Amino acid sequence: MEDLKNREPILKIRDLRKSFGTHHVLNGFNLDLFEGESLVVMGKSGSGKTVMIKCIVRLMQPDSGSIELMGKDITRIDHEEMDILRTKIGFLFQGSALYDSMTVRENLEFPLRIHKEKYDQKDKLVKEALESVGLLGAIDLMPNELSGGMKRRIALARAIILHPKIIIYDEPTTGLDPITAKEIVELMKEIQIKYGSSSLIITHDVDCARVISNRMILLIEGVNYVEGTFKELVSSEDKKIKAFFK
Amino acid sequence: MRLSIFTVPSKIEAFFIEIGELSLFAARFFKETFSRPFEFKELLRQCYNMGNRSLLLVSVTGFILGLVFTLQSRPTLLDLGVESWIPSMVSISIVREIGPVIIALICVGRISSGIGAELGSMRVTEQIDAMEVSGTNPFKYLVVTRILATTLMVPLLIIFGDAIALLGSAIVEYLKSDMSFLLYFNKVFNALEFSDIFPAIIKTFFFGFAIGLVGTFKGYYCKNGTVGVGEASNTAVVYTSMLVFIIDFIAVFVTDIFSSIS
Numbered sequence: 457m458e459d460l461k462n463r464e465p466i467l468k469i470r471d472l473r474k475s476f477g478t479h480h481v482l483n484g485f486n487l488d489l490f491e492g493e494s495l496v497v498m499g500k501s502g503s504g505k506t507v508m509i510k511c512i513v514r515l516m517q518p519d520s521g522s523i524e525l526m527g528k529d530i531t532r533i534d535h536e537e538m539d540i541l542r543t544k545i546g547f548l549f550q551g552s553a554l555y556d557s558m559t560v561r562e563n564l565e566f567p568l569r570i571h572k573e574k575y576d577q578k579d580k581l582v583k584e585a586l587e588s589v590g591l592l593g594a595i596d597l598m599p600n601e602l603s604g605g606m607k608r609r610i611a612l613a614r615a616i617i618l619h620p621k622i623i624i625y626d627e628p629t630t631g632l633d634p635i636t637a638k639e640i641v642e643l644m645k646e647i648q649i650k651y652g653s654s655s656l657i658i659t660h661d662v663d664c665a666r667v668i669s670n671r672m673i674l675l676i677e678g679v680n681y682v683e684g685t686f687k688e689l690v691s692s693e694d695k696k697i698k699a700f701f702k
Numbered sequence: 703m704r705l706s707i708f709t710v711p712s713k714i715e716a717f718f719i720e721i722g723e724l725s726l727f728a729a730r731f732f733k734e735t736f737s738r739p740f741e742f743k744e745l746l747r748q749c750y751n752m753g754n755r756s757l758l759l760v761s762v763t764g765f766i767l768g769l770v771f772t773l774q775s776r777p778t779l780l781d782l783g784v785e786s787w788i789p790s791m792v793s794i795s796i797v798r799e800i801g802p803v804i805i806a807l808i809c810v811g812r813i814s815s816g817i818g819a820e821l822g823s824m825r826v827t828e829q830i831d832a833m834e835v836s837g838t839n840p841f842k843y844l845v846v847t848r849i850l851a852t853t854l855m856v857p858l859l860i861i862f863g864d865a866i867a868l869l870g871s872a873i874v875e876y877l878k879s880d881m882s883f884l885l886y887f888n889k890v891f892n893a894l895e896f897s898d899i900f901p902a903i904i905k906t907f908f909f910g911f912a913i914g915l916v917g918t919f920k921g922y923y924c925k926n927g928t929v930g931v932g933e934a935s936n937t938a939v940v941y942t943s944m945l946v947f948i949i950d951f952i953a954v955f956v957t958d959i960f961s962s963i964s
């Protein structure tokens with residue numbers, strides 16, 4: 457991971473700003489995500505982590521700043537181009553966000569429906585994704601028949617079905633018991649190796665950050681307060697940084 | 703409690719802002735309805751679901767409506783000695799006014815609130831965001847299909863409910879005065895004219911549109927977590943019920959103008 461800095465990042469955020477009325481959430485946030493790495497962004501709840509990643513996939517419009525995704529500034533491209541870029545990103549939502557009215561199979565087929573050639577081999581892709589998360593048996597169940605941990609796995613399967621280059625995780629372990637949380641983190645590692653993807657992980661779970669991160673960013677008061685490896689940050693003397701690792 | 707002259711205007715302002723947003727939402731619906739791709743499969747599924755879920759309710763309500771309405775009007779018409787007018791009077795009232803409004807209100811309670819709650823919970827659990835991220839336009843997939851489905855299905859449900867109501871009425875007549883079904887419906891079809899049926903059917907499309915529009919609007923812009931979902935569903939019912947009466951008023955007004963011209 458030493459040579460990372462010499463490469464072009466596949467995701468580059470510069471001076472990102474976003475306010476809701478007078479409430480300034482992001483005040484010039486910067487981030488580089490390099491190919492193959494796991495970058496963890498930690499921040500208190502309400503610090504704007506979800507807002508930041510929603511800007512990346514254009515679920516929200518930033519007030520200013522640039523977001524370059526694989527060489528394209530997503531604040532300047534049109535809808536069609538954005539949809540193409542979105543297929544290269546897997547997004548795991550905080551509450552899994554499985555479609556309640558659809559079976560697991562239909563949930564997984566949903567991202568394929570706009571890609572004709574992918575849709576033709578949907579059975580194979582669905583099976584493959586479910587095998588990757590170890591839940592092939594759940595294929596015909598409804599989301600309300602699944603436990604919280606299973607939901608998270610199925611959501612992850614849905615996120616990776618198009619073999620994305622980047623997987624964005626919004627608090628992947630929040631709301632799960634410690635054992636299930638550990639399993640999910642292990643699964644994230646496996647998937648990163650198997651698919652050769654890069655991961656951007658939003659969390660406030662220290663255990664998760666320790667296991668998965670190559671590098672970390674602390675999001676405090678709307679900016680990237682500090683960057684470094686887990687080891688570096690955990691041994692910091694800064695009060696604001698220490699507060700995270702208590 | 704502090705009373706201020708500013709609280710009332712702010713409420714009125716909020717009301718007009720909401721009307722404005724609803725109009726924009728409707729405009730977006732028309733724009734996206736006529737642009738590709740079309741979600742036919744989802745539209746059919748919605749039509750089927752709505753029909754399927756409301757059919758029993760509409761049947762029972764329609765039947766009771768016809769039954770009760772006939773039983774209640776009988777004594778008056780008997781007193782006047784015009785018992786034989788019952789089929790024509792009942793059918794005109796039901797087809798022109800009572801049937802559409804009552805069954806539309808049933809559909810408001812069943813469909814509009816259902817859509818509000820469903821889309822609302824999809825919004826707060828980020829399912830709508832998830833659709834957008836996977837390259838499907840959620841407005842087309844969720845909103846357009848549902849509004850089209852209500853616009854098509856509510857009129858059908860109303861026509862069906864009217865028919866059941868007339869059946870209920872015919873049964874009362876059969877039991878009370880031994881009038882045969884054949885004679886009853888003969889009288890009904892003699893009494894009903896094109897000018898009774900046509901405006902009544904036209905307005906049901908507007909009822910259907912309003913039911914879909916307000917339900918999806920409230921659900922799609924749902925906020926504040928699970929509390930918001932309940933609120934979306936509830937306000938959808940209140941607003942749509944009001945709209946049904948407003949549309950009905952306008953429809954009667956317009957019909958009246960036309961009939962006085964011709």
Ligand SMILES: Nc1ncnc2c1ncn2[C@@H]1O[C@H](COP(=O)(O)OP(=O)(O)O)[C@@H](O)[C@H]1O
Pocket residue numbers: 476481499500501502503504505506507508
């Ligand atoms: N759509 C919105 N409208 C207004 N305020 C919002 C909206 N989305 C998020 N916020 C505010 O932005 C802040 C950051 O939210 P979020 O990114 O969800 O926090 P977290 O870091 O816990 O994910 C919160 O204070 C929240 O109230």
Ligand SMILES: [Mg+2]
Pocket residue numbers: 505506507550626627
């Ligand atoms: Mg969040």
